[in-house]
Amino acid sequence: MPGILITANRLEDGVVVWLATDFTWTETRSRAGIFDADTVQTARHSAAGDQTNNFVTAIYEVMVDGKADVSAREAIRANRGPTIQAPPDRHPSIR
Amino acid sequence: MYKYDTIDRDFLDRRSAQFRDQVARRLSGELSEDEFKPLRLQNGLYLQLHAYMLRVAIPYGVLSSRQLRGLASIARDFDRGFGHFTTRQNIQFNWIKLVETPDILDRLAELDMHAIQTSGNCIRNVTSDPLAGATDDEVENPMVWCEVIRQWSTLHPEFAFLPRKFKIAVSAGAEDRAATGFHDIGLRLVKARSGEVGFRVLVGGGQGRTPRVAQQLTPFLPKKNLLSYLEAILRVYNVAGRRDNIYKVRLKILVEAMGIEAFSDAVNMEWVGIRDSVVELPLEEFERIQRHFARDTLPPADLTSEILEAYCGKGHAFERWMRHNVLPHYDPGYANVCISIKALGRPPGDASASEMERIADLADRYGMGEIRFTYSQNVVIPHVRRDQLIRVFEGLGDIGLNGGENGLIGDMIVCPGLDYCNLANARSLPLADRIFQHFADAGLRDEIGKIRLNISGCINACGHHHAADIGILGVNKKGVENYQISLGGRAGEDAAVGRILGPSFDEHRVPDAVAAIVGLYLHRRKPDETFGDAVVRLGVDVFKRELYAAA
Numbered sequence: 001m002p003g004i005l006i007t008a009n010r011l012e013d014g015v016v017v018w019l020a021t022d023f024t025w026t027e028t029r030s031r032a033g034i035f036d037a038d039t040v041q042t043a044r045h046s047a048a049g050d051q052t053n054n055f056v057t058a059i060y061e062v063m064v065d066g067k068a069d070v071s072a073r074e075a076i077r078a079n080r081g082p083t084i085q086a087p088p089d090r091h092p093s094i095r
Numbered sequence: 096m097y098k099y100d101t102i103d104r105d106f107l108d109r110r111s112a113q114f115r116d117q118v119a120r121r122l123s124g125e126l127s128e129d130e131f132k133p134l135r136l137q138n139g140l141y142l143q144l145h146a147y148m149l150r151v152a153i154p155y156g157v158l159s160s161r162q163l164r165g166l167a168s169i170a171r172d173f174d175r176g177f178g179h180f181t182t183r184q185n186i187q188f189n190w191i192k193l194v195e196t197p198d199i200l201d202r203l204a205e206l207d208m209h210a211i212q213t214s215g216n217c218i219r220n221v222t223s224d225p226l227a228g229a230t231d232d233e234v235e236n237p238m239v240w241c242e243v244i245r246q247w248s249t250l251h252p253e254f255a256f257l258p259r260k261f262k263i264a265v266s267a268g269a270e271d272r273a274a275t276g277f278h279d280i281g282l283r284l285v286k287a288r289s290g291e292v293g294f295r296v297l298v299g300g301g302q303g304r305t306p307r308v309a310q311q312l313t314p315f316l317p318k319k320n321l322l323s324y325l326e327a328i329l330r331v332y333n334v335a336g337r338r339d340n341i342y343k344v345r346l347k348i349l350v351e352a353m354g355i356e357a358f359s360d361a362v363n364m365e366w367v368g369i370r371d372s373v374v375e376l377p378l379e380e381f382e383r384i385q386r387h388f389a390r391d392t393l394p395p396a397d398l399t400s401e402i403l404e405a406y407c408g409k410g411h412a413f414e415r416w417m418r419h420n421v422l423p424h425y426d427p428g429y430a431n432v433c434i435s436i437k438a439l440g441r442p443p444g445d446a447s448a449s450e451m452e453r454i455a456d457l458a459d460r461y462g463m464g465e466i467r468f469t470y471s472q473n474v475v476i477p478h479v480r481r482d483q484l485i486r487v488f489e490g491l492g493d494i495g496l497n498g499g500e501n502g503l504i505g506d507m508i509v510c511p512g513l514d515y516c517n518l519a520n521a522r523s524l525p526l527a528d529r530i531f532q533h534f535a536d537a538g539l540r541d542e543i544g545k546i547r548l549n550i551s552g553c554i555n556a557c558g559h560h561h562a563a564d565i566g567i568l569g570v571n572k573k574g575v576e577n578y579q580i581s582l583g584g585r586a587g588e589d590a591a592v593g594r595i596l597g598p599s600f601d602e603h604r605v606p607d608a609v610a611a612i613v614g615l616y617l618h619r620r621k622p623d624e625t626f627g628d629a630v631v632r633l634g635v636d637v638f639k640r641e642l643y644a645a646a
Binding site for chain 2: 011
């Protein structure tokens with residue numbers, strides 16, 4: 001279903017969140033609400049209220065076509081981390 | 096290195112407490128995001144793609160083993176166990192929680208560290224030569240002047256809200272290892288015929304969407320007048336900088352618009368009123384700072400054959416490392432060891448907490464407990480006895496960081512790109528790995544020799560692609576990551592901006608494109624001619640034709 005996602009960062013820890021259909025915020029991209037022309041105004045209002053209440057910050061909207069994330073940026077964000085492996089914090093072979 | 100006193104420590108403690116209060120007020124809603132943003136930026140805290148990012152200042156790239164261990168513990172306790180070394184010789188942590196930031200700043204303060212002026216429209220952390228004070232090709236130790244500038248610029252009330260960020264680099268070597276030509280102000284320590292040492296002052300360099308090589312403002316500035324002269328430049332910029340236009344706001348645009356002569360006149364008019372005034376550094380204060388950088392007495396090191404025996408026994412990897420990563424020291428019995436934070440399969444510039452701890456251990460055991468972060472996102476352990484080099488090599492081997500890649504094609508400067516950055520158009524880190532894989536044969540990397548390949552994920556150019564022999568710039572082509580290639584940039588004494596070759600490539604085709612360019616160089620070079628020199632001799636167009644004929 002094509003529509004609009006509303007995403008933000010949680011204020012206290014910066015974690016990426018998406019607005020769910022029940023207007024709570026989820027850390028899981030697959031649980032994000034996809035809002036259409038009828039529902040998006042209410043969703044925007046709810047999201048803006050959470051920004052005013054200092055729960056989230058840096059809100060923006062993403063157009064989706066109902067399938068994969070359109071941009072590499074949103075795919076990486078949905079992945080909640082980089083696409084490369086960071087160096088591991090352990091080296092058992094250290095003498 | 097510079098040691099904090101009670102004044103420095105009290106200052107940091109107060110600063111940390113101030114930010115704790117600001118964070119509490121933000122979380123309670125007393126401060127809005129618009130009010131809070133400049134405050135967090137003044138403490139190095141950005142909001143990035145996945146979370147908050149904290150950039151910690153490493154003044155001119157110098158830190159102690161204790162400080163590096165402290166950074167490792169912060170990476171482990173507050174982040175995901177690693178950090179990213181930046182081209183401005185700082186370190187970044189990627190998953191910082193706003194609520195925990197005051198605790199991190201307290202932890203940093205205990206280490207005599209902070210994140211002040213690593214962000215925002217102020218004078219940023221001053222950068223320098225990673226071999227400062229440990230090489231014999233320098234006029235004098237530039238770290239003394241870096242520290243003077245650090246103290247002068249830290250929370251300088253007149254320059255806390257500049258039109259835009261402002262970067263200063265200081266270099267004193269015959270070779271410019273600090274990219275002074277790409278800074279708002281580049282200071283090169285030079286010796287006049289009379290023997291007097293002063294500064295050659297460059298202004299208006301920078302990268303970003305409008306790359307410019309800095310121009311000479313004065314060929315010789317007496318050392319005693321440094322602070323009044325810097326003050327005069329900053330004042331002219333502070334007043335005349337284009338605050339109305341984000342694309343024209345940097346000093347480089349102002350210098351270009353005014354012309355270097357008119358800019359120089361404006362600086363001199365300002366300078367005349369403050370030269371030799373109380374603005375200058377008092378001699379006793381200079382001497383106090385200078386004492387912190389007096390050369391350590393190095394224990395005598397004999398030039399025995401142990402190193403050669405080890406060399407013969409260790410074969411190719413050690414030989415490569417010796418050739419590329421062991422750098423000359425002013426004492427022939429010693430060396431400066433460059434640790435390549437670049438290897439196949441690892442993101443350039445990223446190091447884990449355990450790797451940082453290991454490097455700190457090696458600096459304690461075989462160096463003087465001091466570490467330098469470099470412009471090229473590597474690490475230097477200065478003052479290592481040559482007869483201990485094999486042990487350092489083996490110690491680094493334990494953590495997979497004994498690659499001899501310094502200055503070679505694998506030694507790429509790479510920004511975090513779209514994997515981390517809110518501004519990026521394309522990923523940089525996976526592309527770096529693709530390119531490294533294409534040149535996986537160490538023999539081939541050696542054959543290509545000295546070359547700088549840099550990657551930026553967007554036009555802001557944090558990966559310094561403009562200043563590279565081969566520069567790669569990530570662009571967004573209808574939602575797809577694409578990469579433009581440029582040629583002929585240089586960061587050193589003869590700084591130059593690279594030239595874009597033509598249409599962009601997708602990520603799969605970039606390694607072949609790089610290979611075509613490098614292949615032409617290998618085919619056409621003269622004996623001992625570096626890639627950069629071959630581009631100058633043959634001209635960029637020759638490479639352009641080759642690239643697009645092959646594509």
